[in-house]
Amino acid sequence: MARRAVITGIGVVAPSGIGREPFWQLLTSGKTATRTITQFDASEHRCRVAAECDFDPLALGLTRQQARRTDRVSQLAMVAAGEALADSGLELDGELAERTGVAIGSAVGGTTTMEREYAVLSNGGKDWVVDPSFAPPHLYDYFLPSSIASEVALTTGALGPAAVISTGCTSGIDSVGYAAELVRDGSADVMITGATDAPISPITLTCFDVIKATSARNDDPATACRPFDRTRTGLILGEGSAVLVLEEYEHARRRGATIYAEVAGYASRCNAFHMTGLKADGKEMSEAIDLALGDARLDPTAIDYVNAHGSGTKQNDRHETAAVKLSLGDHAYRTPMSGIKASVGHSLGAIGSIEIAACALSMRHGVVVPTANLHEADPECDLDYVPNTARERELGAVLTVGSGFGGFQSAMVLKNLERSAS
């Protein structure tokens, strides 16, 4: 009997608040958590809006030493992992700890602390040969993105295979896909998996400002990001983390665990086209969707909902609309497809896992979350993007897609076992 990977725990730290509940409340309300940046003085930047988390690591249980040796990117994941593990009801000890691995996605790792320390060592950007005598003792830990996986393993007690997956903005789908494969092929029975990013820093904001990928609608922060809307002007950065407990199906069933969904299919493709550009035809994303459906042994018509990448750029909206039509055919027009980045921002590598968490919660509640800020649909985007208002709908299988710099295209299919069993 083939091994299957199921989600038995979810933890979320998102701009809506700490935990699954405030996250779900925000998504279903159709409201947004984008605001004028408070984490640093962004007044000189082109884009001055982001979706920030109100996050205090000490108040959430991290020790002072944990907080000192980690960047915020790890802290978000540590807190999300704690919620996920508690939700799953698993106790990681003895042999189970050795059979539990960690796979966390992140696009930019600890860049916020790296930049902060750079500013000190370089004397405010003056010196090329920076002064290492000002380096804090944990600078190498901030520098290595893999520290995130290390900290999540330490905080959960996992002793199995651990790694960070860093494929830019598809990291959050790719890490869960990677974890599901480890469960399926027997390398682990449980995977603590998900993704995290905390990119709201001058350098990362600048990265997107200089190529005008960000929305400059600074006068109205709450509606700055408008996926699939004719008036969209770009993406808004976000931060956050979602961590899932992925467990081998029989293992979960034997202990009577509550199962959110099965990670039934996954695939990734490169477009080999351009580091930041997308071809309008959506061909490689469509190929990834087809393969993920094949992996899940599902017909395209089985998909009840599509969670879109929906970053808020014209290029992306048209690209993925084309991709979904290619793969789902006429069924695409009958399938609700919404994106959550208007609400929680684009948290780069983290968002793919945050979207998987949203999909799993949608299946649990039988609710399709809306695309916020969508009032005047782009005539080139003619699918049902679920504008502004949530809908009740039983979901048997859902598709989530992601697209990232480097040309990466990823797709994942989740199956609702309760519904497919009945």
Added chain:
Amino acid sequence: MNQDVVVTGVDVIAPNGAGLDAYWEATLKGVSAIRPIGRFDAEGYPVRLAAEIPEFDAEFTFPKKLTPQTDRLTRLALICAEGALSDAGVDPAELPEYAVGVAVSSSTGGLEFGQQQLQQLWGTGWESVSPYMSFAWYYAVNTGQISIRSGMRGPGGVVVSEQAGGLDSMAFARRRVRKGTQVMTTGGFDSLLCPYGISTVAAAPGVSGSADPDRAYLPFRADSTGFVPGEGGAVLVLEPRTVAEERGAETVYGVVAGHGAAFDPDVTGSGGDGLLRAARAALSDAGLTPDDVDVVFADASGSVPLDRAEAAAIERLFGARRVPVSAPKSLVGRLISGGSALDVVTALLSLRDGVVPAVPGTVRDLVDPRIDLVVGEPRTASLRCALVLARGHGGFASAMVLTAP
């Protein structure tokens, strides 16, 4: 039954040799690349030595158009990937659309490029930052650029676990091949040899502060001073044995027979059994036992407690001094994810030529007596199976079993 996944192409850009033959010749001759840092004035730095890659021919013919958007590390990775594909005789353009994928690990990204742009931002202002900054520094840059340059549209992946990343990426690539991707391009490439990068590693435990290139990185001794940072890496081409045979691949270097990974919560180093668990998992995955292993390529961190822990793990696995142990990274420093990928290539060449590279600058009497570290001159032996061990800073342990074709 899982099918055999074989290595049919390799290329290397290492501090002591750019290109497979140059690297292998230098490694067997015991040519060390450890020298005082030459890339910038490191006067007063707590780390004074590094293994830098000198400029080499292929860099001068690299397309100028790509230079402004790439860190040097990415250019090296691109040159190396082309070399590995050419060695394998694989042209992605001649294969079906999605037949070839890429998974090259990186822990540093284009760090020097990143430091330059941080200087622009903090020294001048955000408008002066390069439009390429959004992708030229990040960890997926090498994988993305390689896929674009060689037209590889299959699966992509970037598995990061510091020094273990080269092995973990190869395991990822093997999984993709087993699930139907015809060819995977994999390995690891890293460099932190710029002022800010050296400053990060200088803050970490384990790096050598020695100023003596002959003494700075001599692992498995009670008087080891640590490791020396290096740069570069290796790219390998993996495919199913059946496909390689059908297309008449010129060389089959070996079989990626087994992989195992584990987390060791004793992060700085001694008591945990992560490396042992990873090695056992790799052997079990390969369907082999310790008796089958003819040579071990050690992680050889150069830190006294970590080296002792590794020697103890090797002793527990094989018994004391039962199997030759090699540590060729003592010549080129630690290349982070590039290091374990390079060790795999070295292991494959050892299997091919029946010779184990030596740590030339050490003496047997000073080496941990529990292991048979090959010192002085390379040792010839009949080799069928190699075990490569790697540990990444932060508790990552990984092991790979390679067998002769």
